[in-house]
Amino acid sequence: MPRRSDPLTAGLWISAGAVFAFIYAPLAIVILYSLHDSSIIAWPLKLGTLRWYGVLVHDTSMLAAGWASVKLAVLAVIIALAVGVPGAFVLDRYDFPGKGAFRRLVMLPLILPGIITGVALLSFFSFVGLSLSSGFPLVPGWPVVLGHGAALTSVIMTQVYARLQRFDRALEEASGDLYANEWQTFWRVTLPSIRPAVLGAALLVFTLSLDEIAVTFFLIGRQNTLPLQLWGLLRRGITPEVNAAATVIFAVSLLTIVLWSRMIRDEKGRE
Amino acid sequence: MTPIVELRGLTKRFGAFTALDGISLAVAAGEFLTVLGASGSGKTTTLRLIAGFDLATEGRILIEGADVAALPPFKRPVNTVFQQYALFPHMSVRDNVGYGLRMQRVPHREIGPRVTEALEMVQLGPFAERAPRQLSGGQQQRVALARAIVNRPRVLLLDEPLGALDLKLRRAMQLELKDLQSKLGITFIYVTHDQEEALTMSDRVALMRGGRIEQLGAPRDLYDRPRSRYVADFIGETNLLPAVANDRDPGMVTVAGPAGPIPVRVEVRADGVRAGIPLWLSVRPESLSVVAAAAPAASGDGAGNSLPATVREIVYAGSVVKLHLALADGTTIVALRSPSDPPFASGSSVQLRWPASQGVLVAD
Numbered sequence: 241m242p243r244r245s246d247p248l249t250a251g252l253w254i255s256a257g258a259v260f261a262f263i264y265a266p267l268a269i270v271i272l273y274s275l276h277d278s279s280i281i282a283w284p285l286k287l288g289t290l291r292w293y294g295v296l297v298h299d300t301s302m303l304a305a306g307w308a309s310v311k312l313a314v315l316a317v318i319i320a321l322a323v324g325v326p327g328a329f330v331l332d333r334y335d336f337p338g339k340g341a342f343r344r345l346v347m348l349p350l351i352l353p354g355i356i357t358g359v360a361l362l363s364f365f366s367f368v369g370l371s372l373s374s375g376f377p378l379v380p381g382w383p384v385v386l387g388h389g390a391a392l393t394s395v396i397m398t399q400v401y402a403r404l405q406r407f408d409r410a411l412e413e414a415s416g417d418l419y420a421n422e423w424q425t426f427w428r429v430t431l432p433s434i435r436p437a438v439l440g441a442a443l444l445v446f447t448l449s450l451d452e453i454a455v456t457f458f459l460i461g462r463q464n465t466l467p468l469q470l471w472g473l474l475r476r477g478i479t480p481e482v483n484a485a486a487t488v489i490f491a492v493s494l495l496t497i498v499l500w501s502r503m504i505r506d507e508k509g510r511e
Numbered sequence: 512m513t514p515i516v517e518l519r520g521l522t523k524r525f526g527a528f529t530a531l532d533g534i535s536l537a538v539a540a541g542e543f544l545t546v547l548g549a550s551g552s553g554k555t556t557t558l559r560l561i562a563g564f565d566l567a568t569e570g571r572i573l574i575e576g577a578d579v580a581a582l583p584p585f586k587r588p589v590n591t592v593f594q595q596y597a598l599f600p601h602m603s604v605r606d607n608v609g610y611g612l613r614m615q616r617v618p619h620r621e622i623g624p625r626v627t628e629a630l631e632m633v634q635l636g637p638f639a640e641r642a643p644r645q646l647s648g649g650q651q652q653r654v655a656l657a658r659a660i661v662n663r664p665r666v667l668l669l670d671e672p673l674g675a676l677d678l679k680l681r682r683a684m685q686l687e688l689k690d691l692q693s694k695l696g697i698t699f700i701y702v703t704h705d706q707e708e709a710l711t712m713s714d715r716v717a718l719m720r721g722g723r724i725e726q727l728g729a730p731r732d733l734y735d736r737p738r739s740r741y742v743a744d745f746i747g748e749t750n751l752l753p754a755v756a757n758d759r760d761p762g763m764v765t766v767a768g769p770a771g772p773i774p775v776r777v778e779v780r781a782d783g784v785r786a787g788i789p790l791w792l793s794v795r796p797e798s799l800s801v802v803a804a805a806a807p808a809a810s811g812d813g814a815g816n817s818l819p820a821t822v823r824e825i826v827y828a829g830s831v832v833k834l835h836l837a838l839a840d841g842t843t844i845v846a847l848r849s850p851s852d853p854p855f856a857s858g859s860s861v862q863l864r865w866p867a868s869q870g871v872l873v874a875d
Contacts, residue, residue: 408597417590417591418611418662419611420585
């Protein structure tokens with residue numbers, strides 16, 4: 241491929257490089273700090289220790305927070321899937337009054353500042369009299385679970401809806417023509433076709449729930465989630481342990497994104 | 512013999528739009544029936560109602576004497592070959608073809624051999640384990656065909672199955688489909704907008720227009736005895752000469768000539784032809800002979816017609832030469848000649864001749 245080396249192209253490369261550095265350099269520093277062999281962060285770094293990960297693994301409140309975050313995220317995914325997937329089908333296949341408005345409003349919990357969603361949900365749960373710690377220790381608290389589920393349903397709904405819009409309905413007709421009833425058609429033709437979109441959206445919801453602070457802050461009961469636990473620790477300064485925890489979260493998020501993009505690619509390859 | 516498929520007063524309305532306006536049609540077992548029409552004529556709607564993808568607003572659909580109008584597609588003894596094939600992208604060719612058998616709970620040991628047999632019938636044996644996207648358009652078309660015929664339906668519905676293929680492949684597949692149909696003895700109901708395809712393949716053709724059947728008959732009937740101007744124009748190529756009926760002699764009409772109306776003899780008159788409405792004389796290009804203006808009247812052919820015309824353009828098309836001519840009133844006429852015939856110069860005055868039996872008088 242011929243390379244262009246005019247000043248404009250060079251400028252684009254430099255600005256793009258700067259943007260990426262701005263985004264990724266802090267992440268690299270967090271990772272480096274987590275490997276630094278001293279509780280006081282000072283350059284030059286003494287790299288090569290995993291002791292902060294050891295501290296992390298033995299920090300019971302951190303582990304409890306991590307476990308609460310995972311449970312919360314899994315439950316949020318389940319709720320969002322249970323509501324969002326049928327919702328997407330209704331949007332795709334049925335007409336009802338106010339459908340256009342509904343399709344736009346469904347994104348509202350994502351677009352609104354988390355603080356507003358959080359306050360609204362808090363008022364709601366206190367109105368219906370559901371304690372923020374209800375369900376603990378089975379779950380971090382029903383209100384925060386329901387809050388995450390409700391706020392993230394829109395992600396599933398919009399992603400699955402977008403996939404359904406591209407789905408060739410003739411495939412369902414072909415299945416019906418070949419003696420499959422509606423239920424068999426759904427399980428054998430429709431769902432396998434949209435599965436990558438559903439799983440991708442579920443992974444996205446999982447990471448969004450895992451990182452969420454604003455809504456969680458209002459709804460959390462007795463048990464902190466991992467982001468809130470880190471937030472609390474930060475008041476005492478950035479410790480190497482915080483860096484180690486951040487690195488773990490980063491690794492999990494990265495893994496999820498890689499999985500997600502693979503699913504998207506698989507789906508594209510099939511069309 | 513009872514028809515295998517019978518439509519009675521079938522009507523489909525989408526809101527205020529009437530897609531299908533009370534059509535009735537009986538299809539005999541083993542017949543190759545083509546539903547031909549322009550887009551929006553109701554041909555695909557007809558097929559979708561028979562398959563059960565849409566429900567009729569009014570009327571009955573009988574398959575082997577049983578009314579299926581209220582049944583969902585999976586309870587109807589018909590199979591469909593879709594326009595864009597609609598192959599399941601997440602299944603191999605083999606699984607696509609076996610799908611209908613699995614859904615019918617055919618014993619497992621039977622499915623394998625039947626799928627293999629169907630794939631071999633469409634010459635796709637070696638491609639069984641491929642994914643549909645790894646096949647060419649023509650191959651995908653064959654998979655769609657195999658997926659339908661493996662179920663041994665009594666009736667196969669085909670919705671423009673060759674529409675996405677290029678011309679050469681389409682021609683080859685036309686013959687193959689026709690061959691397959693006579694070998695299997697399955698009734699084909701075949702939807703297309705391609706009149707040539709309809710003429711080539713069908714036992715009978717139903718030409719649709721505006722949600723109604725304009726004419727139903729053997730390809731030859733539609734070509735030789737169109738019952739309206741629309742049919743004459745849609746099927747094949749024809750010349751339509753504005754004609755005026757003669758009140759005294761029903762066998763004569765007049766068409767415009769350079770010095771007033773010229774009488775022309777007509778032996779074939781479509782239904783609905785009467786004096787006082789616009790009429791056309793339909794003459795196929797291959798029925799016209801072109802002779803020099805000064806040539807003597809054709810001898811022996813008492814029923815021969817003759818009309819002066821001017822040569823406008825001469826188009827060489829390989830096996831034939833297409834002559835574009837103009838009548839006195841400006842009507843454009845196409846006539847076919849052999850490249851070995853003596854050529855005419857553009858602008859020369861000529862005589863068009865045709866036997867009275869070759870002209871059909873039609874109304875709109």
